[in-house]
Amino acid sequence: MPFVVALAKKGWISQWLIVANMLIFGYMWILEVSSPAGWLALENQVVFNSARPLGMGLFASMFVHADILHLLGNMLVLYFIGVSLEERIGTRRTMAIYVLTGLLSTIGYALLRWGQDFGLVGASGAVSGLMGAILVLYPRDEIPMVVGPIFLRRVPVWIAVGVFIGMEVFLTILYQGDNVAHAAHVVGLVAGICLAPLFVRVGAKPSGKKGREADRKIVDSLRKLASTQEAKEAVESAAREEIDDVRNAWLDRALELTQCPQCGGALARSGDGLACRRCKAKF
Numbered sequence: 117m118p119f120v121v122a123l124a125k126k127g128w129i130s131q132w133l134i135v136a137n138m139l140i141f142g143y144m145w146i147l148e149v150s151s152p153a154g155w156l157a158l159e160n161q162v163v164f165n166s167a168r169p170l171g172m173g174l175f176a177s178m179f180v181h182a183d184i185l186h187l188l189g190n191m192l193v194l195y196f197i198g199v200s201l202e203e204r205i206g207t208r209r210t211m212a213i214y215v216l217t218g219l220l221s222t223i224g225y226a227l228l229r230w231g232q233d234f235g236l237v238g239a240s241g242a243v244s245g246l247m248g249a250i251l252v253l254y255p256r257d258e259i260p261m262v263v264g265p266i267f268l269r270r271v272p273v274w275i276a277v278g279v280f281i282g283m284e285v286f287l288t289i290l291y292q293g294d295n296v297a298h299a300a301h302v303v304g305l306v307a308g309i310c311l312a313p314l315f316v317r318v319g320a321k322p323s324g325k326k327g328r329e330a331d332r333k334i335v336d337s338l339r340k341l342a343s344t345q346e347a348k349e350a351v352e353s354a355a356r357e358e359i360d361d362v363r364n365a366w367l368d369r370a371l372e373l374t375q376c377p378q379c380g381g382a383l384a385r386s387g388d389g390l391a392c393r394r395c396k397a398k399f
Contacts (some may be wrong), residue, residue, distance in 0.1 A: 118133050118135070129207045129210055130195065131199070133214070134191045134193060134315045137179055137191060137239060138214075139189065140174045140180065141180075144159075144180065147295055160178060161173065162176040162180050164236045164237070165236070165237065172261060173240055174222060175218075177237045177238070178238070178239050178241070180237040182237055186238055193247070194246070197250055198214070201246055203366070204362050205365060206365060206369065211230065212315060213311055214245065214246060215314060216307070217242055217249075217304045217307040218239065218241050218242030218304065220245075220307040221240075222236060224307075225241070225300035228299050239305035242304060245305065245307050246308060247277045247308060248304070248381070249309070249311070249312035251273055251274065253312050255272070256374055257273050257275040258272055258273070280305075298330060331363055331367065334385065334389065335351060338367070339351055341377060341390070342373070342374050346373055347373035350373060352364075371384065378390060378396060379394050
């Protein structure tokens with residue numbers, strides 16, 4: 117449902133994923149307290165384990181967490197990393213990277229534990245995939261970071277993710293007794309690093325002086341067409357942005373939120389202007 121809602125409402129998938137994970141955790145907690153038998157039956161379906169490697173748990177386990185600290189840790193990182201990445205590459209690409217790296221981290225962990233009995237839950241592999249994606253795409257951008265009780269508002273991506281990589285590699289090699297799937301985190305991170313360049317086409321959009329001039333013309337057209345406050349804010353964010361990739365991401369966001377004034381169809385870039393996908397009107 118979070119994926120469907122995000123696409124239908126053109127909202128942030130990162131925020132909908134946080135809501136979904138919290139609601140699912142609350143539901144499972146209530147079920148565990150009120151109906152232990154029902155909770156065990158549900159857990160048998162949604163937890164990924166070695167007995168059923170190809171069951172529903174392969175996907176559903178990404179939305180189930182072991183305890184409140186496990187949930188809050190993943191959701192905090194998802195908010196800081198996911199929203200920042202989604203602003204730059206868009207909802208669909210973020211969604212694709214999240215799902216694929218989550219699945220690959222689970223499969224990779226299962227292969228590393230081949231022949232052993234284990235269970236695996238949590239969004240950590242998918243969240244690690246987003247970390248890998250933002251590291252390879254925007255290593256010098258700055259994001260918030262929490263280090264224990266300390267909250268840092270602006271930390272370069274390469275430092276924030278580098279600290280995470282160092283901790284996970286150290287724990288993966290030297291310590292496996294804390295019941296945390298550190299190997300799944302590392303697999304998800306590597307998957308994000310490898311997949312992100314495939315989804316973000318380097319050089320696909322105009323760059324340099326000519327490209328910036330085309331972007332300015334599109335901004336002017338969108339200013340006339342944007343009818344909602346969110347669309348107007350996206351346009352102004354694009355107008356202020358100096359980094360080409362980030363400006364293009366804001367323009368894509370504004371296009372998603374703006375409709376053709378003649379037929380209500382979706383708009384798309386057409387040269388240095390805009391065109392309606394449905395009625396072909398140009399703006």
